Amino acid sequence: MTKTTHAVPMDAPSTDTPAPIRRPGEAVTAAWIGLMRAQQIAIRSAERALRRAGLPAYGWYDALWELEKAGDDGLRITEIEQRMLVTQSNVSRLVDRLEAAACIVRRPSPTDGRAQQIVITAAGRAVRAQMWPVYAEVIQTVLGDHVSAEEADRIAQILAPVIAEGRG
Amino acid sequence: MTKTTHAVPMDAPSTDTPAPIRRPGEAVTAAWIGLMRAQQIAIRSAERALRRAGLPAYGWYDALWELEKAGDDGLRITEIEQRMLVTQSNVSRLVDRLEAAACIVRRPSPTDGRAQQIVITAAGRAVRAQMWPVYAEVIQTVLGDHVSAEEADRIAQILAPVIAEGRG
DNA sequence: GCAATATATATGCACTCGCATGTATATTGT
DNA sequence: ACAATATACATGCGAGTGCATATATATTGC
Numbered sequence: 357m358t359k360t361t362h363a364v365p366m367d368a369p370s371t372d373t374p375a376p377i378r379r380p381g382e383a384v385t386a387a388w389i390g391l392m393r394a395q396q397i398a399i400r401s402a403e404r405a406l407r408r409a410g411l412p413a414y415g416w417y418d419a420l421w422e423l424e425k426a427g428d429d430g431l432r433i434t435e436i437e438q439r440m441l442v443t444q445s446n447v448s449r450l451v452d453r454l455e456a457a458a459c460i461v462r463r464p465s466p467t468d469g470r471a472q473q474i475v476i477t478a479a480g481r482a483v484r485a486q487m488w489p490v491y492a493e494v495i496q497t498v499l500g501d502h503v504s505a506e507e508a509d510r511i512a513q514i515l516a517p518v519i520a521e522g523r524g
Numbered sequence: 525m526t527k528t529t530h531a532v533p534m535d536a537p538s539t540d541t542p543a544p545i546r547r548p549g550e551a552v553t554a555a556w557i558g559l560m561r562a563q564q565i566a567i568r569s570a571e572r573a574l575r576r577a578g579l580p581a582y583g584w585y586d587a588l589w590e591l592e593k594a595g596d597d598g599l600r601i602t603e604i605e606q607r608m609l610v611t612q613s614n615v616s617r618l619v620d621r622l623e624a625a626a627c628i629v630r631r632p633s634p635t636d637g638r639a640q641q642i643v644i645t646a647a648g649r650a651v652r653a654q655m656w657p658v659y660a661e662v663i664q665t666v667l668g669d670h671v672s673a674e675e676a677d678r679i680a681q682i683l684a685p686v687i688a689e690g691r692g
Numbered sequence: 693g694c695a696a697t698a699t700a701t702a703t704g705c706a707c708t709c710g711c712a713t714g715t716a717t718a719t720t721g722t
Numbered sequence: 723a724c725a726a727t728a729t730a731c732a733t734g735c736g737a738g739t740g741c742a743t744a745t746a747t748a749t750t751g752c
Contacts, residue, residue: 393609
């Protein structure tokens, strides 16, 4: 699983290979487009459903869920950033909004003067719980109604290494 | 944890069932998360690569490619909207930018006074051609290096009905 | 033929995003 | 101990986004 994808051997007798062009095959391109389109449909549906229900945006759910899983010490901004795949500045501002809504509290880290613990509150848990049915309905309608459990498994499996690498 | 203790039989005498709760299974939820994460990694990689190369954003590629495929009569704003899955107002403004960069021209529709034909220019084709290698490299690095051709096919196949439905 | 309605596109607004950068604290090298 | 550098987080700014709405043209019902 270690990569180093050297399609072209370094010691090839090539005189001067003009930059190895890495071109995806048709299948990969089709999968890419599918990924883009499907996710676009998915996230737009979710955002619209949440908005219509008078609930916060998708990012709130994502963050609150990570914080809920994280336990009593919460997470640092950078940890949220890694888990959500959002830029640091956006996590910073999302946390601002969550704090303004009393969904989280900021505590200074006892071990690192630069860092802080972001901890979910009861109100935060309540908001997430309120969002879930709306969110779940969208997941089922957009994705669940059109793929079998086996297909869903397959997607998750195939995409796992893509995501694992993307984090590195 | 996963059991609903009060399962309501689907075929119960339909008095007035209080909105069936549609909850996605674990596999579907995992696939959803995979979709979200993978696409996030993908699009961010693409945007960053294009920006670093001094090239326009991903949306430009998408639009220019649709217009290139469309031929001499171009596309209407609404047609681009459907193909790209972007809101009408954003297509309108994207077309503004493409026009400012001389990548497209707007022609009044000969058959519909409200509509216009958006037609790609030679400059627009050149920009798309210039973007492709950068874009292709990202597709290959992010997706192609981590999935086989069969897996890529599978993803495209599985997602096709999701997308088809999403458009409807 | 005209009012009512639908469709194609544009725009004001508020909001979020990514990037670049600023500030504070921690770590490392000498 | 102290300068240099790295890390954690915040913020100003320009740009893009969705939504609601405005404007112009088409279509439909009477």
